[in-house]
Amino acid sequence: METQSMATLELIQKQRLGALSEFRLPVEGGAPSKEVSAFLYEPVNYNRDPPALVVLHGVTRAAGLYLSSWMPYAEACSSLLIVPRFAKTYWPGARSYNPGNMFAKDGTLVPEKDWSFTALEQLCDAVFLEQNHRNSQFAMYGHSAGAQFVHRYLIFKGGHRIHSAVVANAGWYTVPDCHHAMPYGIADVAPQGTKLESAFAAPLTIVLGKHDIRTQDPELRQTKEALAQGAHRLARGRYFYSAAKEEAARLCLSFKWSVVEIEGCGHSDKSVARVSARCLVGSEATNFALAA
Numbered sequence: 001m002e003t004q005s006m007a008t009l010e011l012i013q014k015q016r017l018g019a020l021s022e023f024r025l026p027v028e029g030g031a032p033s034k035e036v037s038a039f040l041y042e043p044v045n046y047n048r049d050p051p052a053l054v055v056l057h058g059v060t061r062a063a064g065l066y067l068s069s070w071m072p073y074a075e076a077c078s079s080l081l082i083v084p085r086f087a088k089t090y091w092p093g094a095r096s097y098n099p100g101n102m103f104a105k106d107g108t109l110v111p112e113k114d115w116s117f118t119a120l121e122q123l124c125d126a127v128f129l130e131q132n133h134r135n136s137q138f139a140m141y142g143h144s145a146g147a148q149f150v151h152r153y154l155i156f157k158g159g160h161r162i163h164s165a166v167v168a169n170a171g172w173y174t175v176p177d178c179h180h181a182m183p184y185g186i187a188d189v190a191p192q193g194t195k196l197e198s199a200f201a202a203p204l205t206i207v208l209g210k211h212d213i214r215t216q217d218p219e220l221r222q223t224k225e226a227l228a229q230g231a232h233r234l235a236r237g238r239y240f241y242s243a244a245k246e247e248a249a250r251l252c253l254s255f256k257w258s259v260v261e262i263e264g265c266g267h268s269d270k271s272v273a274r275v276s277a278r279c280l281v282g283s284e285a286t287n288f289a290l291a292a
Contacts, residue, residue, distance in 0.1 A: 018043040018075065020067075025126050027119045034090045036119045039067045040127060041081040043074050048131070051163035052080040053280065054124065054138040056146030058269070059098070059219060061088060066143075069270050073277040080133055084123055086116060098148035099174075099183050100156060109189075117153045121161065137163040139280040143269040144169055144219075151204070151240070155186065158195030159202025166276045168207040169233050169267050171219060172226040173240040176200075177247045184225040200248045204257045205279040207272050208237040209265030217267070233267065 019042040026035050055070050057063045063085035074081035086097045095101065101116040103109060112118055124138055140162060142150035147170035154165060155176050174183050176196055181188045212233040214220065220233065230236040241259045248255035260279065265271040 017071070018046065023123070023127055023130070025119075025123050027122055035087075036090070036116075036123050037085045037087065038123055038127065039063055039081075039083040039085070040131075041067065041071050041074050041083075042131075043071075043078050043081075045078045046080060047078040048080075048134045050077065050079050050281075051135050051137045051139045052082050052124070052128070052133060053077075053277075054082045054084070054120075054140045056084060056140070056142035056149045057086075058143055059094065059145035061086060061097075066146075066269060069273050070141075070277070073273065073281075076277075077281045079139075079281070080127075080131060082124060082127055082138070084120055086119075091116060094145070098145040098152070100149070100152050102152075102156065103182065115156075116149070117157050120153070121157070124161075135163075137161055139164045141166045141276055141280060142168070142170075143272065143276075144171060144267065148172070148174075154199040154202055154204060155194055155196065158198030159204075160198055162202045162204075164280045164282075165202060165204045166207055166279050167204065168269070168272045168276055169209055169212050170237065170240075171217075171233055172221045172229060172236055175229070175240055175243045177243055180225060184229075196247070196251065197253050200244070201254045201256055205276075206237050206241050206257065206259040207276050207279065208234050208259065208261045209267060209272055210234060210261050210263050211266040214267065234261075 021040045022037060023040055024035055024037045053074055055066045057066050063083045067083045070081055091097050097116055101110060101114060128136060138161060140150050147167035150165055151167045152174050155174060175185050177185055178187045179185055186194050215231050229239045244257060245255055260275060262272055262275055
């Protein structure tokens, strides 16, 4: 385990909370040893019936940090917490993670079985089988690059596995309209390559920090296409929601997405986690007042 996870494990043992473990799964998609792993957290009163919480890490791939942030919320709603880790050893570069590993370097479409989105589903299915978890759906959250992963998962895999989803403070988006080509739009893949009807019908909340307005961030994409979505993450999130709503109306599709803006919050997972957790599990989280 990485240093962060070892420290977290020691803290959990001292506090006598739930059980932490690490899960590894070999997957198809390139190198023979390719794998995706996850940290699992079973709360003290683990209930195998509600959807599991699936939390996607950011660009640094620091899954242990997200594990530490989200354990209190898993404890509060008695849900299994799965924090996947797409290690750079097996998923090198940004292209293989948050854009889904959908396209090769030369721009050709990669087979769906090799997408990182597919690897996530395989991982969750394997975890559910091992844990005897009785619900195949999940409540999925991503912050920053993780938010990029989650919204693209919805667009290209659909919402049939999604109980609820939250994308928080993404740096840029694949907008579900036919005005721009991938990776900024879906003009060159729609409609046969997307699952828009299922995606728009899924309960997705776009969570935005109202102070996430830095324009000179080295992790904030500055291409012409990204800047057309807005100068900063707050503006780009608003643009994404508005464009998606307009496209759903044009296609006469049910639209269950919403947007929440949080006062005083910048680009931080911890600052948006509590609101995001409530959006994911709603009234089921009866003990959220006790969560960190």
